[in-house]
Amino acid sequence: MGKVRERKETGKLYLDFMFEGLRCREQTALPDTPANRKKCEALLQKVEAKILLGEFDYAEFFPGSRNLKKLAKAGALSGTGRASNAMADPDQETDQSPLFPDFADLWLEENKIQWRASHLRNVESILESSLKPAFKNKRLTEITKANILAARNKLASRKGRAGNIQMAPKTINSHMAILRMILTEGAERFDFANPYRNIKPLKLKKVNIEPFSLHEVERITKYVRKDYQNYYLVRFYTGMRTGEIDGLKWEHVDFEKREILVRETLINGKTEYTKTDGSQREIPMFGPVYNALKAQNAATGKLSKFVFCNRLGEPLDHNNVTKRVWYPLLQALNLKKRRPYQTRHTAATLLLASGENPEWVARVLGHSSTEMLFKVYSRFIPNVTRMDGSAFERLIGSRSEDLEESENA
Numbered sequence: 001m002g003k004v005r006e007r008k009e010t011g012k013l014y015l016d017f018m019f020e021g022l023r024c025r026e027q028t029a030l031p032d033t034p035a036n037r038k039k040c041e042a043l044l045q046k047v048e049a050k051i052l053l054g055e056f057d058y059a060e061f062f063p064g065s066r067n068l069k070k071l072a073k074a075g076a077l078s079g080t081g082r083a084s085n086a087m088a089d090p091d092q093e094t095d096q097s098p099l100f101p102d103f104a105d106l107w108l109e110e111n112k113i114q115w116r117a118s119h120l121r122n123v124e125s126i127l128e129s130s131l132k133p134a135f136k137n138k139r140l141t142e143i144t145k146a147n148i149l150a151a152r153n154k155l156a157s158r159k160g161r162a163g164n165i166q167m168a169p170k171t172i173n174s175h176m177a178i179l180r181m182i183l184t185e186g187a188e189r190f191d192f193a194n195p196y197r198n199i200k201p202l203k204l205k206k207v208n209i210e211p212f213s214l215h216e217v218e219r220i221t222k223y224v225r226k227d228y229q230n231y232y233l234v235r236f237y238t239g240m241r242t243g244e245i246d247g248l249k250w251e252h253v254d255f256e257k258r259e260i261l262v263r264e265t266l267i268n269g270k271t272e273y274t275k276t277d278g279s280q281r282e283i284p285m286f287g288p289v290y291n292a293l294k295a296q297n298a299a300t301g302k303l304s305k306f307v308f309c310n311r312l313g314e315p316l317d318h319n320n321v322t323k324r325v326w327y328p329l330l331q332a333l334n335l336k337k338r339r340p341y342q343t344r345h346t347a348a349t350l351l352l353a354s355g356e357n358p359e360w361v362a363r364v365l366g367h368s369s370t371e372m373l374f375k376v377y378s379r380f381i382p383n384v385t386r387m388d389g390s391a392f393e394r395l396i397g398s399r400s401e402d403l404e405e406s407e408n409a
Contacts, residue, residue: 015043064098134154145195152176212343217346230295237287238286250306262283274366
């Protein structure tokens with residue numbers, strides 16, 4: 001008797017049954033829910049009833065199934081239950097798997113419900129600009145490892161953003177990750193070997209950070225335009241991401257507990273769920289942050305639901321602020337040109353250098369662990385991380401002194 005089962009890797013249901021002495025599995029696009037299980041069980045009952053009566057036409061129920069080839073080769077599709085003469089003849093077999101662009105669209109439709117709007121836009125862009133053109137005439141089963149590597153090499157030759165000569169390895173990896181997911185789903189659904197096996201992501205360059213010193217922070221917040229002074233004070237002393245501070249609303253500022261509640265991020269002028277679940281957090285109002293937010297509330301509290309906004313009460317356009325306020329200020333102060341995101345790196349280094357517990361700092365910044373802190377910031381805080389050899393030097397120094405005293409005794 002057949003069963004309706006869940007594929008652990010995808011959470012999708014499939015039918016598992018016997019036909020003409022062969023075990024057959026047919027994948028569905030349905031996630032495992034009670035309602036979907038009832039649908040699949042009803043279909044399975046109909047299939048098994050047809051098999052019992054000798055009236056089952058495999059191709060009618062599962063057109064395009066990879067099992068048709070297997071059954072034809074085994075001679076299981078002759079007579080009653082035969083799919084077609086062409087399919088029963090191995091020499092006339094045709095590949096019934098869909099073209100890559102068609103299956104990519106289906107995969108997108110099935111998965112988009114679980115994604116943030118910004119991630120959906122990113123995936124759509126990757127599909128339309130890179131993946132679908134690269135495999136536009138390929139059926140899923142025709143794609144080889146060589147095809148995948150060729151597509152990756154082509155991406156590497158494309159011009160990157162921000163004037164970069166080539167597309168960054170991180171960006172290439174994000175494109176290839178989408179391709180891998182599509183091919184993995186296709187391989188499971190149409191029962192073919194996934195050609196993406198054993199392809200490793202490109203190695204990423206070490207993150208280069210250039211945080212500001214405390215003295216530089218004080219100069220910047222002193223000489224910046226007055227209407228942006230509170231904005232940069234909060235950025236430097238909380239380490240909030242650009243989207244988090246630009247999307248911060250007054251409802252998420254708790255003056256009583258002196259906490260900033262990070263619940264949303266601003267992307268393309270609209271607020272949505274934060275980057276990850278770990279990004280949902282509470283940030284204490286350090287140092288001048290409380291007074292800065294109080295002053296900001298007096299200025300924009302009645303104008304907008306956003307803490308930092310333009311004269312119309314709309315959220316800030318970070319590109320505009322960067323070009324008109326941030327870069328001109330750095331130039332005026334004779335400071336090296338650095339992206340505004342360095343304010344976040346500055347907060348991290350200042351917190352760690354002051355001796356705060358790394359695990360607590362990770363939570364404040366919205367990191368899931370301390371791994372990134374030590375990987376990215378360790379060279380700026382040697383005395384805190386104990387990665388400068390000082391402990392070892394003290395140890396051998398004390399042992400040398402002990403030995404010298406014993407010899408002189």
